[in-house]
Amino acid sequence: MRLEDYLEGVRTIAVSGHIRPDGDCIGSVLGIYNYIRTNYREIQIKAYLEPIPFDFEFLSGSDKLIRANRFDNTAFDLFICCDCGDLGRLGDSSVYFSNAKKTICIDHHETNGAFADVNYVFPEASSTCELVGQIIDRERIDKKTAECLYTGMVTDTGLFQYNCTHSSTMEFAGFLMDKGIDFSYIVDHVFFTKSIKQLQMLGVGITNSKTYLDGRIIASYVTADQMKKYDAAPKNMEGVVSTLRSVEGVELAFFMYPTEDGSYKVSSRSSTDRVDLSALALQYGGGGHKRAAGFSMDGTDPVLMIDELIDQVRPFFKEEA
Template sequence: MEGILSYIGDAKTVGIAGHINPDGDCVGSCLAVYNYLCQQRGDLDVHVFLNPIPTIFSFLTNAASIEQADEEDTNRSFDLFIVLDCGDTSRLGPASTYFRNAKHTICVDHHLGKHEFAEQNFVDSDASSTCELVFDLMDKNLITKEVAECIYTGMVTDTGVFQYSCTHSSTMRSAGFLMDLGIDYPRIVERVFFEKTFNQNRVLGQALLNARQYLDGSCIASVITQKEMAQYDVLPKHMEGIVSQLRATRGVEVAIFLYQVETGGYKVSLRSSDLVNVAEIATAYGGGGHAKAAGCGIMGDPWAAIDTIVKKVKLQLKETNKD
């Protein structure tokens, strides 16, 4: 695989963006590429666009440089636009306009989705994370500690600190290389997975209190509303990690967590232990993701939506039992 610098060509302006509701792999890959290009090509005018990121990723170098795309700025254009961790232009949000206006485009992703929408597509659904693919596209001699921290953050996020089945021996070798660059990897894991404010812990407790079991305990679901967020003085971006805590319940195959966003709709997070492909379920609602971690958005009654999702889970479990 050629290095990412070889695809810059004579570009003077570069835009970078990832999917809406960015997670660690999205933020990590976008900032890794942003920092890498800024460090190696000081002549470039580079901009990175993401929706507001979870505060747990604010420690990454140049997180403060992330901009909000303006959907009304329809004339803005870049010589090159790089899409990371996103399998469909509809998931880019307002940044999709910049992508369409760009002279040249690149996509780097590991999701199952509608790929081949860019001129150059680096897609591998077997990869642990987009950050691992980004690592493969970089000259290893040019990766700095700052870039390494971004890549490592994305890798540990999408592998559950190397617990999930998407973790391969190549993933561990790449992580080892990054560790050798002197990154504070215990601190990264602490900040991303364990460190929470008092109010975040309180709203986690509320989510657990709201939880309901389905399918003889093999499925669990919970909902947090805007009213409850206001009660605990937290925001939608602070909901990170709740669905994983639900999935950790003994006997649970699928965890479903919905939290209300500012529009009144709900963000749906799905996690599977092994038997159910939650990406297939999320895709039915216009979302996407991986077999064991996916998401989408819905409008309407959240518990009614959960009932429908549970039916889809039940169908998959029946098919699995047949086999």
Template sequence: MKDLDSQLQGVQTAAIAGHVRPDGDCVGSCLATYNYIKDNYPQIQVDLYLEPIPNIFKFLKRSEEIIHECAEHEPYDLFIAQDCGDTGRLGEAAQYFNVAKKTICIDHHISNQSFADENYIFPHASSASELVFELLDEKKISKEIAECIYVGIIHDTGVFQYSSTSAKTMNIAGKLMDMGIDFTEIVDKTFYTKTYEQNRILGQALVQSKLELGGAVITSVVTKEQMEEFEVLPKHLDGIVSQLRVTKDVEAAVFLYETEDGYKVSMRSNGGMDVARVAMEYGGGGHIRAAGVSMEGNADEIIEKILEEMKKQLSSDVSEI
């Protein structure tokens, strides 16, 4: 697959979906594709399926048209999965993928096994949004589409600080800026600005964090009771694991928050550890320096399992601890 336009020829109905608990890249990339089709292919009936998105992304064009509930629907001519490593991560929208006449996957997760009919998968890309930009006709990208792509890129690169940021990433960002987007406001309002409640739960997570494996790994856990106490939802916990990661001298950060079925585990690496490998050991996935997995059981037991896998990648003097 070299471009999206060729894939849309003859299509009458299309669906787009990203992963469960959508983050900035998922929301940005999906809305970019959705807006591109709505703007340039009015004859195509297109639907976008995502779980409820964080309020900070609701300024993006047509975000109010996102469908959160998956009702019965005739098979789509085309289903586009974005920022998603497998059908399990599509949540309820997987039902549409499984019966679609044709499927496409646009993704940058190293764990992706090319599960669609057409796959545009580049694990070293900064974001799914960067890949979406490559597939769109630049002349047809509006300012509003540019905003969607820019949001996705800055959120998956930590505003261009992660190692996945390349010269190509910066070049694309420059082109988006030239399209007239208010890039400083986008960065400030969607990446840095936090509510009072978010700052409080971040402080709690930092206070109760622990150094493990001789200081090589930092861990923290937030329970359901704490989320209720601090009046936050899982979507408000974004950024905590990244803040843990920047602790001096640590090689990796592990952050857990409690769910109905167990714990969601987020991991970040400072370069010496492949956290995707750790996540995949327990059915998760992601990137070398950013990965996640859902696990059942006690938080302490989960952390112990994660640390055992991380030990294998650390230097011999640490692994003997």
């Protein structure tokens, strides 16, 4: 598929991604935004996303992101949906999806239900950003677009570490490097620079952690009181679950923290395919990938909720346990 084939006669585009946008979502939305702005000056494009984490504000176009207004009935010629597996996850920008003359979805979520007119969906792909790189004209990628796409690939592959990283990923990353992007800055800024609150939440998460099933699962939580003590917000929980997962012998990690609506947000990471985490997340109304998924649980006691999750995955560990 080539994006160009869908741009004939198109005068207005809306591009958007999932709620609580992550690096791949932001990178793909802004990558397309910058690419269209650079190469198709006659097309009017608007990019809709919920507020993005501070870490990604260095990306070109981030100051042009607009929050969707669900009472706005603008009918765009084309709506491009990035990194989003279902309409519900589009949040308020689903109004533009519904009203658009044509819709395209570019995504790599296992749970994607092919809900757009045109679906460019490959669950085995490293990132939506890599998929964007396959449908746009590589020769016309400018530095701004390259920065966005590189950032998304780096975040979704955990610095080219996860098994969703393919030689095609490295090849495209190398191509983007040649566009003159500051890849050292991107990696340091997105991966290694932490806020003090993030560091403190990491400390609490590590302290509260406990292993299960002979150390093959690790789970932890942060309570509302602990968040209050450090004046921490959900955005300060970034990186806790992957640190838990890094413990020797651990295959599967769960981390949970309370959200404003009274439920707990659960993040899960696995280093194997033993448990399909996207399927587990789906049971709780969430989503994600086989080895990384998120969902919400209702309850007040995180220890009991962790017990429930351990019971859910225990059968998958049975044969060797």
